[in-house]
Each structure stands twice: as structure tokens, then as C-alpha cells.
Amino acid sequence: MAMLTWSIALIVTSAAVARAYNNGLALTPQMGWNTWNHFGCDISEDTIVSAAQAFVSYNLTQYGYEYIIMDDCWQAPARDNSTGAPVADPQKFPNGIKDLADKIHDMGLKFGIYSSAGLYTCGGRFGSLDFEVIDAQTYASWGVDYLKYDNCYNEGRAGTPQISFERFNNMSQALNATGRPILYSMCNWGEDGPWNFAVTIANSWRISGDIMDSFDRFDDRCPCTSVLDCKLPGFHCAMARIIDFAAPIGQKAGPGKWNDLDMLEVGNGGMTFDEYVTHFSMWSILKSPLILGNDVTNMTNETLSIITNEALIAVNQDPNGSPASRQTNTAVDGGSISLWQGSLVNDAFVVAVLNTSPNNQTTTIQMSDVFFDQGSVAGSEPWEFFDLWQKDDAGTWGKSIGTVQGSLEVDIGPHSVKVWRAIPQSSATKRFVEEL
Ligand SMILES: *[C@@H]1O[C@H](CO)[C@@H](O)[C@H](O)[C@H]1NC(C)=O
Ligand SMILES: *[C@@H]1O[C@H](CO)[C@@H](O)[C@H](O)[C@H]1NC(C)=O
Ligand SMILES: *[C@@H]1O[C@H](CO)[C@@H](O)[C@H](O)[C@H]1NC(C)=O
Ligand SMILES: *[C@@H]1O[C@H](CO)[C@@H](O)[C@H](O)[C@H]1NC(C)=O
Ligand SMILES: *[C@@H]1O[C@H](CO)[C@@H](O)[C@H](O)[C@H]1NC(C)=O
Ligand SMILES: *[C@@H]1O[C@H](CO)[C@@H](O)[C@H](O)[C@H]1NC(C)=O
Numbered sequence: 262m263a264m265l266t267w268s269i270a271l272i273v274t275s276a277a278v279a280r281a282y283n284n285g286l287a288l289t290p291q292m293g294w295n296t297w298n299h300f301g302c303d304i305s306e307d308t309i310v311s312a313a314q315a316f317v318s319y320n321l322t323q324y325g326y327e328y329i330i331m332d333d334c335w336q337a338p339a340r341d342n343s344t345g346a347p348v349a350d351p352q353k354f355p356n357g358i359k360d361l362a363d364k365i366h367d368m369g370l371k372f373g374i375y376s377s378a379g380l381y382t383c384g385g386r387f388g389s390l391d392f393e394v395i396d397a398q399t400y401a402s403w404g405v406d407y408l409k410y411d412n413c414y415n416e417g418r419a420g421t422p423q424i425s426f427e428r429f430n431n432m433s434q435a436l437n438a439t440g441r442p443i444l445y446s447m448c449n450w451g452e453d454g455p456w457n458f459a460v461t462i463a464n465s466w467r468i469s470g471d472i473m474d475s476f477d478r479f480d481d482r483c484p485c486t487s488v489l490d491c492k493l494p495g496f497h498c499a500m501a502r503i504i505d506f507a508a509p510i511g512q513k514a515g516p517g518k519w520n521d522l523d524m525l526e527v528g529n530g531g532m533t534f535d536e537y538v539t540h541f542s543m544w545s546i547l548k549s550p551l552i553l554g555n556d557v558t559n560m561t562n563e564t565l566s567i568i569t570n571e572a573l574i575a576v577n578q579d580p581n582g583s584p585a586s587r588q589t590n591t592a593v594d595g596g597s598i599s600l601w602q603g604s605l606v607n608d609a610f611v612v613a614v615l616n617t618s619p620n621n622q623t624t625t626i627q628m629s630d631v632f633f634d635q636g637s638v639a640g641s642e643p644w645e646f647f648d649l650w651q652k653d654d655a656g657t658w659g660k661s662i663g664t665v666q667g668s669l670e671v672d673i674g675p676h677s678v679k680v681w682r683a684i685p686q687s688s689a690t691k692r693f694v695e696e697l
């Protein structure tokens with residue numbers, strides 16, 4: 262029966278991929294590291310090589326982290342004025358980008374680059390608008406494996422899904438024409454609804470303005486209350502606001518096509534340990550790309566323990582590729598208690614409770630709410646719950662808390678989350694879930 266379920270999952274997966282960008286990449290959300298959140302424009306060959314060396318020494322590849330991504334400000338002041346090709350800053354990258362990519366590849370990692378679908382990048386360097394073909398070809402010749410493609414200075418070529426589609430599809434086609442599989446990570450901040458228009462042209466798309474390293478700090482520079490009709494995505498979006506933004510659009514993501522909640526801030530210092538656990542948990546269950554944004558050469562053990570939680574990473578990388586959805590959301594003092602559920606392969610589910618209030622809360626979750634989509638049999642039969650933030654006796658993340666039936670009382674700290682993997686205990690439930 263397990264084999265049968267597995268093959269059903271694979272069929273579902275390949276059907277979904279056939280409706281994604283046809284480069285065969287990101288069948289599970291991409292994992293890696295990006296320079297921007299910690300280093301901003303202050304980057305060089307050394308910044309990037311040092312991060313790759315830290316990946317190797319901390320064994321981050323064993324957990325699935327793979328891409329080393331160089332964000333904005335790698336460019337020279339101008340393109341090559343005879344060929345129009347992009348040129349790297351000769352001071353920051355004295356050996357050029359091809360040499361850097363070779364070094365990253367020699368360490369068993371993949372290399373990513375950044376540009377903007379505009380006249381300039383957000384940092385004011387030359388952009389790729391109207392230079393898509395030569396830029397894609399140059400990246401491919403350098404050995405680039407990943408493009409983060411921003412939206413600054415787009416010269417007004419936005420405002421309807423079709424206008425945005427054409428501008429971002431242009432680079433999608435140019436990347437495809439190079440013949441090199443290059444993961445295409447769109448960063449248009451949710452403008453014109455990429456979860457509707459980009460599923461066949463990109464592997465992931467940012468859904469909102471840039472993240473801020475804060476749990477829930479108010480900031481008018483992130484002005485939208487929802488991403489669905491957002492006219493000014495802005496930036497300085499607090500982490501908990503991005504969770505709210507992501508909640509209704511999980512339904513649009515799947516293998517090869519992901520909602521990108523932005524790069525992680527874990528380890529950058531603006532949130533507490535519990536808040537970073539919440540951040541990593543929610544990005545994992547919502548199937549966001551997991552792109553580290555801290556200084557990986559200088560991590561505390563606490564930071565390392567969060568980003569190497571194999572049980573959460575396994576949920577993020579589950580082959581089903583099904584983002585968790587919010588089942589209930591109840592206001593409490595200064596925040597809310599919400600219940601999340603998502604399906605995993607082999608009849609398992611991820612279940613989470615998030616407390617965004619600044620106070621301890623006790624709540625009772627009803628299995629009929631948890632398994633609302635699966636119906637009354639699933640909601641009334643027993644499930645074994647494994648707490649993904651506790652280690653079992655063998656030291657592995659995911660300790661059994663026993664059988665849960667009917668309801669579960671949960672004590673939950675401020676700005677905290679509980680995440681469980683739920684496994685059906687009765688054959689009636691297994692059969693019922695499989696038949697759905
Ligand atoms: C380019 O697109 C074609 C058709 O969708 C696909 O078969 C091919 O694998 C793609 N190539 C790359 C390098 O992404
Ligand atoms: C990395 O993995 C190797 C081999 O499995 C092990 O010997 C080493 O202790 C690990 N290093 C860290 C920092 O976990
Ligand atoms: C072209 O670039 C070269 C080398 O950077 C420079 O010496 C030359 O002045 C530039 N020519 C023009 C027309 O800008
Ligand atoms: C991309 O834009 C260029 C102009 O920059 C144009 O020549 C080319 O036809 C466009 N390609 C696609 C696929 O739209
Ligand atoms: C390493 O991080 C600590 C804070 O966690 C900071 O005080 C120190 O300056 C950092 N060291 C380097 C070399 O960046
Ligand atoms: C971090 O963990 C390592 C290995 O578990 C240990 O040797 C080291 O002392 C710890 N560092 C700190 C600052 O606690």
C-alpha cells in the first residue's frame with residue numbers, strides 16, 4: 262500500500278511539473294544562501310567564496326542547501342561598450358565571474374546571479390531590460406545555475422498581468438535558449454499577481470515587498486494589507502505580515518512553481534530565538550524557497566540548530582509540494598492563534614499552531630478543523646503526532662507526543678509556533694485519505 266501511495270504521489274508530481282516552467286528544476290523549493298540580507302551592496306569574491314567554504318565546513322549541503330547566490334552590486338559601472346555584454350566590477354571580482362562560478366562548483370555547490378527586469382537594478386547598476394538575450398548567454402557562459410530577477414526601474418512595463426508576463430517571459434525564453442538549466446527566481450514583489458501569470462515561465466516568484474528582520478513591527482513602507490490587489494508592495498515587510506500575505510495563495514504553488522516569501526533573516530539579530538523558530542517553521546510549511554540570509558561564516562549554535570532542523574526541512578522538501586493552508590484564525594490579545602495544515606506523501610500531514618500575540622496562550626485544536634478537508638472519518642480517528650521541534654531519544658528532530666484523537670490542548674509561547682507531523686493510526690483513516 263505504501264508503494265501504491267508513493268507512485269500516486271509521483272504521478273501527481275509529474276503532472277504538476279508539466280504545467281510549470283519547463284526546465285525540470287525546483288521540483289521541491291530551492292535551498293541556498295544569498296548575500297543581500299546580511300551584506301547588501303558590500304560584496305566581493307571573498308564574501309561569496311567564504312560563504313561557500315562555510316557551507317562545506319558546516320555540512321549544509323547534507324541538509325539540502327545548494328545554491329550560493331550573489332545578489333545586487335556585482336556589476337561594473339557600465340556594460341562592455343563594444344559588445345553590450347554585462348561586466349563585473351573589476352575591483353570586487355578581480356578574477357571575473359566565470360572563475361568564481363568554477364570555484365563554487367569545485368566545492369560541490371551551485372552558483373546564482375542577480376539582475377533586474379529594468380533599466381537599472383535596485384542598487385542602480387545596469388539592468389537587463391532589452392538586454393535579455395546577451396545577459397542570459399553571458400550568464401550561461403559563466404556557468405550560472407540560478408537567476409534572481411528583480412523589478413526595479415521597469416519603465417512602466419507593469420500594471421496588467423500580461424504586460425508583466427511579457428517582460429518576465431522574455432528572460433524566461435532567453436534562459437531557455439541558452440540550453441543551460443538555470444533556475445529562474447522572479448522577484449517582482451507580487452506585482453500583477455505572478456502566482457497567476459508566472460507558473461509556466463518561472464520556478465518561483467516573490468509575493469511581497471522585501472522582508473524586514475522584525476517579527477511584526479509596523480512600517481508604512483510596506484503599505485498593503487493583502488497582496489491580492491496590492492499596488493505598492495514597498496519594502497520593510499515584517500515577517501508575520503508576510504505569513505498573512507502568503508496564506509491565501511498557497512493553492513497556486515507546487516512542484517517547479519513556488520511562492521517565494523523572501524530570503525530568511527534567521528541569525529541576523531532582529532528577532533528572538535522563538536521568533537526565528539516561527540520564521541523558519543512557517544517558511545518551511547508554506548513551501549517557500551529556503552534561502553539563508555545571514556553571515557554563514559559566523560553563526561551561533563542556536564542559529565545553526567534552527568536552519569538544520571531536518572524534520573522541518575523534510576516538510577519543506579516533501580515531494581507532494583503542497584503548501585499548508587490556514588484552517589482557522591482567531592484574534593487574541595495583540596495577535597491571533599491560527600491553525601495550519603498541509604498534506605505530505607504517504608498519508609501524513611503537517612499540522613501547526615501559530616501564536617502571533619505577545620503573550621502565552623492555551624488553545625484547544627479540534628481534529629475536525631485540522632482534517633476539515635479530509636472529512637469526518639479523518640477528523641474522528643486517532644493520529645500519532647510528532648513534535649518537530651523536539652528531539653526523540655535517538656537525537657532526531659520529531660518526538661512522538663502520542664496518539665491524538667478528537668482534540669489537542671496546546672500551550673504556546675509568545676510569537677511562537679508548534680509544528681507536528683501527523684500519521685494516521687487506523688486503517689480506516691489511511692484508506693479514507695488515499696481515496697480522496
Ligand atoms: C527549454 O524549453 C523546452 C520546451 O519547453 C524544454 O523541452 C527544454 O528542456 C528547455 N530547456 C532548458 C535548458 O530549460
Ligand atoms: C560534517 O560531516 C562529517 C562527515 O559526516 C563529520 O565528520 C563532521 O563532524 C561534520 N561537521 C559538522 C560541523 O557537523
Ligand atoms: C569603452 O570602454 C573602454 C574601456 O572601458 C573605454 O576606454 C572607452 O573610453 C569606452 N568608449 C566609449 C565610447 O565609451
Ligand atoms: C525580448 O525583448 C527583446 C528586446 O529587448 C526583443 O527583441 C525580443 O523579441 C523579446 N523576446 C521575447 C521572447 O519576447
Ligand atoms: C560574529 O558575530 C558576532 C555576533 O554574533 C559579532 O559580535 C562579531 O563581530 C561577528 N564577527 C565577525 C568577524 O563578523
Ligand atoms: C557550539 O557547539 C559546538 C559543538 O556542539 C561546541 O563545541 C561549541 O562550544 C558550541 N559553541 C558555543 C558558543 O556554545
Ligand SMILES: *[C@@H]1O[C@H](CO)[C@@H](O)[C@H](O)[C@H]1NC(C)=O
Nearest residue numbers: 618619620621622673674675
Ligand atoms: C510564558 O510562560 C513562561 C513559562 O511559564 C514564562 O516563563 C514566561 O514569562 C511567560 N511569558 C509571558 C510573556 O507571559
